[in-house]
Amino acid sequence: MTTxxxxxxxxxxxxxxxxxxPAALPGMSRLGISQLPLLLLAACCLLPAVQTxxxxxxxxxxxxxYSVLKAVMIAIPIVIWWRRRDMSLRDWLGWKRPxxxxxxxxxxxxxxxxxxxxxxxxxxxLDPAPVAAKVRALGLIEYYWAxxxxxxxxxxxxxxxxxxxxLFGEFRRYLPGKLAVCLLGGFLFGLHHIFALLPLFDxxxxxxxxxxxxxxxxxxxxxxxxxxxxxxCYISHLMADVAIMWIGYDLIMRAG
Numbered sequence: 175m176t177t178x179x180x181x182x183x184x185x186x187x188x189x190x191x192x193x194x195x196p197a198a199l200p201g202m203s204r205l206g207i208s209q210l211p212l213l214l215l216a217a218c219c220l221l222p223a224v225q226t227x228x229x230x231x232x233x234x235x236x237x238x239x240y241s242v243l244k245a246v247m248i249a250i251p252i253v254i255w256w257r258r259r260d261m262s263l264r265d266w267l268g269w270k271r272p273x274x275x276x277x278x279x280x281x282x283x284x285x286x287x288x289x290x291x292x293x294x295x296x297x298x299x300l301d302p303a304p305v306a307a308k309v310r311a312l313g314l315i316e317y318y319w320a321x322x323x324x325x326x327x328x329x330x331x332x333x334x335x336x337x338x339x340x341l342f343g344e345f346r347r348y349l350p351g352k353l354a355v356c357l358l359g360g361f362l363f364g365l366h367h368i369f370a371l372l373p374l375f376d377x378x379x380x381x382x383x384x385x386x387x388x389x390x391x392x393x394x395x396x397x398x399x400x401x402x403x404x405x406x407c408y409i410s411h412l413m414a415d416v417a418i419m420w421i422g423y424d425l426i427m428r429a430g
């Protein structure tokens with residue numbers, strides 16, 4: 175009985191296999207390829223960085239550039255899945271019963287590292303003025319907690335959808351090893367945060383915090399490699415974002 179239960183648990187945690195020959199499946203005949211062309215995949219990997227560059231760093235028609243590019247980032251993955259249809263939507267999304275103990279545990283650990291690092295090591299090293307100035311320039315200083323809700327609930331959901339559903343699945347089609355998928359997913363996930371960090375901190379801190387987001391992205395990719403639900407990644411991501419937004423609030427209060 176115990177053996178059967180263990181086997182059932184392991185089976186539930188396994189990722190659906192990437193089809194060995196997706197082009198032979200009916201859905202793939204519409205797309206004609208089993209893998210995205212590398213140039214198209216590279217463009218998809220860089221799209222979040224372009225969105226952050228335009229909407230946050232350059233503040234180029236922020237409301238329009240943010241909304242339009244987010245819409246594109248929602249549409250591209252679902253269109254590609256629809257044209258392929260080599261696995262069910264549920265399997266593609268990684269939608270299964272979450273392990274709340276695991277997701278909350280990872281989230282608490284990440285939030286603890288973020289807040290502990292800030293209050294123990296970085297609080298007195300960071301200049302709060304640029305953070306307050308950027309939030310004010312975006313017209314969000316009076317709506318900070320509303321922005322916190324959006325970032326924590328909505329933006330983290332979109333990032334998990336784009337990075338740990340779409341790009342994670344594409345990386346699996348190209349890369350043979352699980353470690354390579356985690357490392358590449360983490361590296362690219364962290365890379366696009368540079369443009370969000372540049373207006374706020376000096377280069378050493380930008381580099382350090384970028385490495386931190388890369389590590390977080392690798393952990394969430396590892397959770398997916400281990401067969402965890404996308405909901406687990408989302409819950410822990412949400413908790414990490416709340417910790418980050420609290421630090422932003424503290425910096426704004428210190429700036430006066």
